[in-house]
Amino acid sequence: MGVTLRDVREGDLPVFYAQMNEPEGMWMAAFTAEDPSDNAYFQNHWxxxxxxxxxxxxxxxxxAGEIAGHASVFGPPEEREVTYWIGRRYWGRGIATAALRELLRLASERPVHARAAADNRGSIRVLEKCGFVVTxxxxxxxxARGEEIDELIFTLRD
Structure with missing residues (x-):
């Protein structure tokens, strides 16, 4: 599966908002905004x-040219972290892995970190395929779950 990463456009935000309010995606990501349906908070955050x-x-x-989601690297140099959100309809097609690989090519600083809910097997697999290891x-x-859960911390050194 090939993907293209491009600069975020204002018109992308409604798609991101809808994707980030998909119940399955919220459950898997787990660590979401307190109220993901708060559009004003979403707009200010973006x-x-x-x-x-x-x-x-x-x-x-x-x-096919559709917006599948977004990916980013953020944080101070010694604590850079990746994050991504792929819409539910694009899961299981290799898009998250391809997007993360391309993002890591664009952002070559290392180490870089990531986090995933410990039971989010899909995201854990994406991170492992891209060379991240649990640290x-x-x-x-x-x-999104209304409770405390376990989270894994990953690092990519090379």
């Missing part, structure tokens, strides 16, 4: 992301 010069954020376009664990409150 305005901050897009204005931050240290954040590399891209829209993920799948082969720790944590436990935190997952808004």
């Amino acid at each position: 305005e901050r992301i897009l204005q931050n010069p240290t954040t590399l954020v891209r829209t993920v376009i799948e082969d 720790g664990n944590d436990r935190g409150f997952a808004n």
Whole structure:
């Protein structure tokens, strides 16, 4: 599966908002906004992301030209972290792995870190395919699940 990463456009945000409110996606991501349906919060959050010069954020376009999601690298140099969100209808097609590989090519600084809910097998597999290894664990409150859950911490060194 091939993907294209491009700069985020204002018109992408409604698609991101819809994707980030899909029940299955929220459950898997677990660590979401307190109220993902709060569009004003969503808009303010994305305005901050897009204005931050240290954040590399891209829209993920799948082969047919549709917006599949977004991927980004953020944080200070010694704590860079990747994150991505792929819409439910694009799961299981290799899009997340292809997008993360391309993002890591664009953002070559290492080490870079990632986090995933410990039971999110799909995201864990994506990270492993891209060379990340588990380097720790944590436990935190997952808004999407309404309870504390285990989380894995990953690092990519090379």
